[in-house]
Amino acid sequence: MIIVGLTGTIGTGKSTVAKMFADMGAFIIDSDQIAHQVVEPGKPAWQAIKDYFGQDVLNEDQTLNRKRLANEVFNDPNKLQQLNSIVHPEIFKEDLRQVEEKRLIDPGGIVIKDIPLLLEVGPEVARKLVDIIIVVYCSPEIQLRRLIARGMSEEDAGNRIKNQIPVKEKMQFADFVINNDGSLEETRQQVQSIYSQLKRK
Numbered sequence: 001m002i003i004v005g006l007t008g009t010i011g012t013g014k015s016t017v018a019k020m021f022a023d024m025g026a027f028i029i030d031s032d033q034i035a036h037q038v039v040e041p042g043k044p045a046w047q048a049i050k051d052y053f054g055q056d057v058l059n060e061d062q063t064l065n066r067k068r069l070a071n072e073v074f075n076d077p078n079k080l081q082q083l084n085s086i087v088h089p090e091i092f093k094e095d096l097r098q099v100e101e102k103r104l105i106d107p108g109g110i111v112i113k114d115i116p117l118l119l120e121v122g123p124e125v126a127r128k129l130v131d132i133i134i135v136v137y138c139s140p141e142i143q144l145r146r147l148i149a150r151g152m153s154e155e156d157a158g159n160r161i162k163n164q165i166p167v168k169e170k171m172q173f174a175d176f177v178i179n180n181d182g183s184l185e186e187t188r189q190q191v192q193s194i195y196s197q198l199k200r201k
Helices: 014-024 031-037 044-053 066-074 077-105 123-129 140-149 154-162 167-171 184-200
Strands: 002-007 027-030 110-114 132-137 176-179
Touching (some): 002 014, 014 027, 014 110, 014 132, 014 184, 027 077, 044 066, 066 077, 110 184, 132 167, 140 154, 176 184
Parallel strands (some): 002 110, 002 132, 027 110, 132 176
8 A cells, every 4th residue: 555645735736636536546535634523522632622722712512613722822832732732643543544444445555645734744754654745736826816716815825825835845855746737637647647656656
């Protein structure tokens, strides 16, 4: 089984690329989805967050109020560290469980982990988490245009892009780069070519 980390920066089109890989037969593990799952009401991470941060970070229906929690940890490194120490182990556990589940289905399969912040943990750590790194690239102009089309203001979109490691830097650590500036068909051809190479491995 090959574990592939799919990353990029916001608005480069990672989700589109992940879906193309899925259509070709790859397993997809979505780290954002896992991050949401592990803090659902009643889960251990949810309980620990409630115990540490109090009822204030919950909505009326007991789900996590992400905005309030973000404000709480934003300017306090200790609280952020505490939050990460609660959530990250649970994310790793669920991630591992999903990998093993896929391994049982197809021991020779390809697992694509959609991890937006894969390289933010540092290239050395990233290499321990995955066998292959794929970075999805598009030009800053197209990135900005896509985010505005999603309903963000130009200022918000610009700030979100600025707060992430530039995609050009991420490309230095990639085994494969997918240029997503062109048409969907052009992107699909690149995905197909990479998928064929991964199958051969």
